[in-house]
Amino acid sequence: MKYGNDMNKIAIIAFGMAFSTLAMAENGANTTYPAVIFNQDLSQKLIKLLPKTAPVYKLGEITTLMAPAPALKSMRVIAVDSDRAGLETYNTENLPPYETQKQHAGGARLNVVTVEVGFGRAYAKYNGANLSSTDTAICQDWSGIWRPCQNGELVGGWMRTWNAAGRGAGQFESWSTSLNMPTNTYHANIKVH
Numbered sequence: 001m002k003y004g005n006d007m008n009k010i011a012i013i014a015f016g017m018a019f020s021t022l023a024m025a026e027n028g029a030n031t032t033y034p035a036v037i038f039n040q041d042l043s044q045k046l047i048k049l050l051p052k053t054a055p056v057y058k059l060g061e062i063t064t065l066m067a068p069a070p071a072l073k074s075m076r077v078i079a080v081d082s083d084r085a086g087l088e089t090y091n092t093e094n095l096p097p098y099e100t101q102k103q104h105a106g107g108a109r110l111n112v113v114t115v116e117v118g119f120g121r122a123y124a125k126y127n128g129a130n131l132s133s134t135d136t137a138i139c140q141d142w143s144g145i146w147r148p149c150q151n152g153e154l155v156g157g158w159m160r161t162w163n164a165a166g167r168g169a170g171q172f173e174s175w176s177t178s179l180n181m182p183t184n185t186y187h188a189n190i191k192v193h
Contacts, residue, residue, distance in 0.1 A: 046079055046113055046159065047138060049089055050146040053117065070156065072120035072178035075186035078159075083109040090190060099191035105169040112164060112172045114188055117157040120176030124162045126192075127170035133160040169193050 077098070081087045085102035104110055112131075115138070116122065124131040136159040137149040149155055164172065172192055177185040 045087065046089070047136075047146055047148055049078070050115065050138075052144045053140075053146075069119035069179055070117075071180045071182060072116060072118035072176055072184065072186060074118075075114060075116045075120065075122075075174070075176050075188050077112060077172070077174070077188045077190045078115050079111075079113040080104050080190065080192055081109070081111045081113065081161075083107040097191065098189060100193050103193050105167065105192055108165060110164045110167060110192070112162045112174075112190065112192070114160045114162065114174050115157060116160070116176050116186070119155075119158075119179045120186070121179060122158075122160060122174060122176035124160075124172065124174035126162075126164040126167055126172050129167075131162045131164055133162045135160050164192070 077090055079087060079089045080100050080102075082104035084107040085100075085104045088100055088102050088104070090098070090100070112124070112126075114122070114124070122133070124133065137155040138146050138157045138159050139149040139153045140146055140156045146156075160174075162172070162174065169192060171189065173187065173189045175185055175187050177183060
């Protein structure tokens with residue numbers, strides 16, 4: 001009879017877990033994901049500043065919606081935007097130290113913008129605190145010039161606007177790990193004054 005009692009206990013536990021999951025969903029548990037926004041003013045300005053690079057997809061290459069996403073090839077900080085100092089573009093291809101020249105920190109709006117070529121799973125921290133982002137899909141034409149994606153196009157990368165509003169001066173760091181082989185991780189950082 002011990003076997004039957006154990007099965008009853010397992011059934012009761014499974015029912016309880018299923019019921020609590022349903023209750024959390026009905027009570028408005030946080031099940032939202034970051035929305036992809038395609039037409040931000042900030043993104044529109046910055047996409048025009050991206051350097052021309054070798055196309056992610058080559059002319060004549062057969063690409064289908066069922067093909068794997070391109071592996072992450074690069075990641076970098078391209079701008080800091082704030083209500084205190086406006087938009088400051090940044091070239092992290094220069095030698096360190098990577099830091100802003102303007103005084104951005106402490107305002108109601110503080111955004112750090114990163115660009116990833118390829119597909120990765122990204123996260124960012126500002127002085128150790130996690131940040132949220134608004135993501136914009138970016139595409140390339142066959143000559144390598146970046147632009148906002150239109151419906152139905154193959155995405156070549158992502159422009160992420162990280163929200164660090166209300167924070168003082170500090171260190172921004174972001175990491176992204178490729179979703180496909182090779183599963184390499186890129187790191188970008190900038191000191192915000």
